[in-house]
Amino acid sequence: MTALAAEQLIAQQLHNLQQLEELLSVEKEVLQKQSPQALTAVTEQKEALLKTIQQLDEQNAQNVVLKNEVKSGIHQHKIAEIEAILLRCKDKNQVNGQIIQQSSLAAERMKNSLLENHNRSSMTYNSKGKKSGGLSSLGIKA
Template structure:
């Protein structure tokens, strides 16, 4: 007995969505490497919409009675392909997360460097001859 065409169609749709997600993640990596913040906002929105569609379909599949009966052995190959594609997406997404984390560290180092340079340039002396300076010249107080 073979799996129902409805079950196969649902899995084909899920596989297609995961392929689209994989491509979005690949595009996201390229955008991150090229430091394109406007494009990153667009691709993030696209990724979010795709993840919502994947979640909706996944819920639909979980409620489908025909799929539940077909799942036990009849769709093993299709499910394995989907699991492999999902693992690939997760791995690529993790790499993108590492790129983002490294970018944030670089921004923090730059910020610290700029503040240190500003602090050195803004050192003054108070009326008692003691060094004073820091962020007070830009309106920040400790």
């Protein structure tokens, strides 16, 4: 492998990570808009890109020429840029995770509120004066 090929591998990984960073920004917008179909598409793209990044990373790890060049500091600027993008991707991914968590909590609260309202409106009394209704009328067993 030549030095040019090693530089191309680093450039490709840099490009892949830049795409990931952009995709994480798109993912955040989709999460905020709460669009399930768009989220599915973005998730598929992200998974494919992460797989590509991982494969190239494994290939780079096996490349002796590239390892030696990195150790000698030849690609120091590009490596620093890659590390900076990785940190930004990690931060964006954490933010997206928080959005997902908050959305899940909001959905859970809404579900509980709807169930409470349903239970109040479906509560009846049997012939012996005991309460009946509630979750059993929804087919949910506790």
